[in-house]
Amino acid sequence: MTKVNPLHGAAIVGVYNTKQGRLLEGETSQSLVLEATLGAIKDAGLTPKDIDGVISGGWGGVSGPGDMIRQLGSRPSWFGSGGADINGVMNAAMAIGMGLCETVVISSAQAGAYRDHSGTAPWVRPTNEFVECWGLFTAAEFALLAKRHMYKYGTKPEALAEVASAIRMNGSKNPGAVYYGREATPEDVLNSRMVADPFHLLDICTTTEGGAGMVLTSVEKAREMGIKPVYILGAAVEQQGAAYKEPPVWDKFGWSGRWGGKKMFEQAKMTTKDIDICEFYDNFSFDVIRLLEVYGFCGEGEGGDFVMGGRVRIDGELPVTTDGGLMSFSHPAMPQAMQRVISGVLQLQGRAVNQVKHKRVQNILTENYGGGALFTNQMIISNQPAQQ
Amino acid sequence: MTWLAAQPQGIPLPKPSELSAPHWEAAKNGELRVQRCENGHYVFIPLPACNYCWSTKLEWVKTSGKGTLYSMSIVYRPQTPAFQIPYVVGIMEMEEGWFIMSNVINAELENVKIGMPLKVTFTKMSDDIALPYFEPA
Numbered sequence: 001m002t003k004v005n006p007l008h009g010a011a012i013v014g015v016y017n018t019k020q021g022r023l024l025e026g027e028t029s030q031s032l033v034l035e036a037t038l039g040a041i042k043d044a045g046l047t048p049k050d051i052d053g054v055i056s057g058g059w060g061g062v063s064g065p066g067d068m069i070r071q072l073g074s075r076p077s078w079f080g081s082g083g084a085d086i087n088g089v090m091n092a093a094m095a096i097g098m099g100l101c102e103t104v105v106i107s108s109a110q111a112g113a114y115r116d117h118s119g120t121a122p123w124v125r126p127t128n129e130f131v132e133c134w135g136l137f138t139a140a141e142f143a144l145l146a147k148r149h150m151y152k153y154g155t156k157p158e159a160l161a162e163v164a165s166a167i168r169m170n171g172s173k174n175p176g177a178v179y180y181g182r183e184a185t186p187e188d189v190l191n192s193r194m195v196a197d198p199f200h201l202l203d204i205c206t207t208t209e210g211g212a213g214m215v216l217t218s219v220e221k222a223r224e225m226g227i228k229p230v231y232i233l234g235a236a237v238e239q240q241g242a243a244y245k246e247p248p249v250w251d252k253f254g255w256s257g258r259w260g261g262k263k264m265f266e267q268a269k270m271t272t273k274d275i276d277i278c279e280f281y282d283n284f285s286f287d288v289i290r291l292l293e294v295y296g297f298c299g300e301g302e303g304g305d306f307v308m309g310g311r312v313r314i315d316g317e318l319p320v321t322t323d324g325g326l327m328s329f330s331h332p333a334m335p336q337a338m339q340r341v342i343s344g345v346l347q348l349q350g351r352a353v354n355q356v357k358h359k360r361v362q363n364i365l366t367e368n369y370g371g372g373a374l375f376t377n378q379m380i381i382s383n384q385p386a387q388q
Numbered sequence: 389m390t391w392l393a394a395q396p397q398g399i400p401l402p403k404p405s406e407l408s409a410p411h412w413e414a415a416k417n418g419e420l421r422v423q424r425c426e427n428g429h430y431v432f433i434p435l436p437a438c439n440y441c442w443s444t445k446l447e448w449v450k451t452s453g454k455g456t457l458y459s460m461s462i463v464y465r466p467q468t469p470a471f472q473i474p475y476v477v478g479i480m481e482m483e484e485g486w487f488i489m490s491n492v493i494n495a496e497l498e499n500v501k502i503g504m505p506l507k508v509t510f511t512k513m514s515d516d517i518a519l520p521y522f523e524p525a
């Protein structure tokens with residue numbers, strides 16, 4: 001029996017990032033999510049009247065798809081309950097592929113939820129009774145995986161710093177990035193203050209405000225639109241446990257994403273050799289090293305060596321997180337997840353700020369969340385349609 | 389050298405649920421109790437059924453409180469200002485084969501290393517809560 005993959009029936013046709021900033025004076029989550037929604041629709045060359053599916057949400061005052069459907073004119077619409085992330089993009093593509101709707105807008109934004117910086121951001125601070133009292137927050141959770149990897153395989157802080165530097169250099173050249181103009185060498189990373197060993201300040205993503213939007217439509221409609229559609233070749237979500245509740249034990253959870261990644265590669269009929277760029281979720285430098293091992297770009301324990309020598313830099317063999325990622329581009333609590341996909345879409349359409357030109361740009365692996373969260377979502381996007 | 393101690397009062401304390409109450413009750417009496425199913429599987433953090441054999445016959449058993457430091461992070465940026473820095477967050481691999489997160493205390497920071505043997509030590513934080521910290525064994 002041949003399975004028809006509904007993801008192959010949909011294409012990404014519009015993307016939009018609002019202004020991103022550490023603090024966006026005068027903006028609210030609602031003002032940004034509206035801008036993100038309308039911006040993505042306009043980028044696709046469409047109007048709200050073309051939309052019959054909505055995923056919208058976020059942190060701090062942004063409500064679910066119902067309010068956005070009303071804002072767009074109260075037409076009967078498909079709605080997704082997931083977030084504006086790879087999971088949301090998958091849900092939208094599947095709904096389109098099943099014929100439940102034709103054109104979906106996905107959006108999210110956050111402003112104003114984190115203005116008191118004396119503590120860590122509220123969305124990185126678990127409140128579970130077996131976690132909170134030990135002073136944990138996401139950096140420490142991910143650090144517990146990184147430290148075990150370093151203990152087991154001898155992974156060096158210099159490798160983590162190389163990843164952080166590579167991504168931060170990408171952001172430094174991106175005028176849309178919160179840290180535009182702020183370069184960081186590996187030495188700068190290693191010399192920045194320690195936050196949660198082995199993570200220095202510059203090994204860790206920033207926290208920001210901002211919004212992002214995306215439009216997907218059917219492959220048939222996309223081909224009539226006179227734009228460069230971006231196709232979804234394979235995708236899978238994977239969750240393995242209770243994030244920020246149970247201990248992130250490397251030997252149980254270190255390979256988060258491998259099970260889902262295998263399904264993704266099978267759908268795309270691809271291997272790591274077919275991937276030109278990785279738009280990884282760089283909440284912490286170590287997770288990029290982990291993901292390279294998870295998906296098989298290198299062997300177990302070899303990720304630290306793999307990233308050295310400029311391999312994951314913008315002009316390297318396998319550029320990673322080309323817009324500057326969560327470290328330098330933005331991390332507003334939800335939009336950063338879809339922004340990994342947006343960065344890939346811009347590369348595939350040839351309109352990225354840090355456009356990769358020294359090698360083929362056809363297939364991009366995008367990813368969300370990661371090991372310390374015990375769930376990893378992944379998707380391959382391409383400017384070529386799926387092979388049938 | 390930096391001496392690691394239990395956190396002062398004022399940090400966020402656990403609010404036991406119906407499921408977890410026996411763990412925190414035992415902690416007040418200086419015992420580290422976790423669930424064990426009828427087939428001998430340890431379950432932590434607590435669940436309504438074993439996550440290995442799905443038996444619902446779970447008993448809160450007293451454990452040795454001994455283990456080794458499986459992984460650690462020295463934290464310099466506190467979760468909130470209520471925490472004194474630096475503190476060591478650790479995952480302990482317990483003698484019985486289960487894992488728990490806690491802080492390593494009563495040690496020089498410089499001497500805390502993955503693989504070191506540890507034992508539980510309780511610190512009373514309020515009338516309702518004593519926290520199971522870990523110290524060198």
Ligand SMILES: [Zn+2]
Nearest residue numbers: 425429438441
């Ligand atoms: Zn059992």
